[in-house]
Amino acid sequence: MKKPKVYIETTLFNYYFDTDRDAHADTVTFFKECASGKFEPYTSTYAIDELEDTQGDKRDKMLALISQYNVTVLAASEEIVELAKKYIAEGAVPQGSQTDARHIATAAVNDLDKMISLNFRHIVKERTKKSTGAINTLLGYKVVEIRTPMEVIDDEKTRYHIGQDSRDSTQD
Numbered sequence: 001m002k003k004p005k006v007y008i009e010t011t012l013f014n015y016y017f018d019t020d021r022d023a024h025a026d027t028v029t030f031f032k033e034c035a036s037g038k039f040e041p042y043t044s045t046y047a048i049d050e051l052e053d054t055q056g057d058k059r060d061k062m063l064a065l066i067s068q069y070n071v072t073v074l075a076a077s078e079e080i081v082e083l084a085k086k087y088i089a090e091g092a093v094p095q096g097s098q099t100d101a102r103h104i105a106t107a108a109v110n111d112l113d114k115m116i117s118l119n120f121r122h123i124v125k126e127r128t129k130k131s132t133g134a135i136n137t138l139l140g141y142k143v144v145e146i147r148t149p150m151e152v153i154d155d156e157k158t159r160y161h162i163g164q165d166s167r168d169s170t171q172d
């Protein structure tokens with residue numbers, strides 16, 4: 001079975017170290033699953049630029065995750081910039097959120113399967129998923145699934161609650 005190619009958006013690097021956030025543990029699990037070979041992880045120079053804007057020791061730790069988990073860094077391109085502009089012009093991503101649009105466009109231009117993000121403000125939104133998918137289809141790009149780490153990791157607790165079968169519900 002082919003490993004899904006996943007784009008790791010900037011928020012995941014932050015949540016990896018932000019132990020006060022609910023998604024911290026799932027983010028760490030996601031990175032571990034990348035290391036175990038479940039996913040083929042990618043990020044971009046756009047994410048690197050955002051990480052480098054972080055102050056102090058946390059910046060170095062976040063950047064170290066790239067080599068620690070063998071994350072391939074994809075280069076910026078004019079094709080990515082143009083697709084991102086289209087997302088903004090069509091209202092798929094808000095005006096002023098060029099980097100967020102470039103993250104999605106990087107995944108599309110590089111033919112990745114999924115984008116993993118915890119940016120609920122501009123990326124992990126139903127409108128963004130539908131609109132970028134429609135634009136990608138119209139322009140001949142693959143529709144990139146936009147997901148959270150919680151949606152893609154193998155988490156027994158999540159599967160138990162979501163996929164609980166009748167045997168589980170009848171036990172004392």
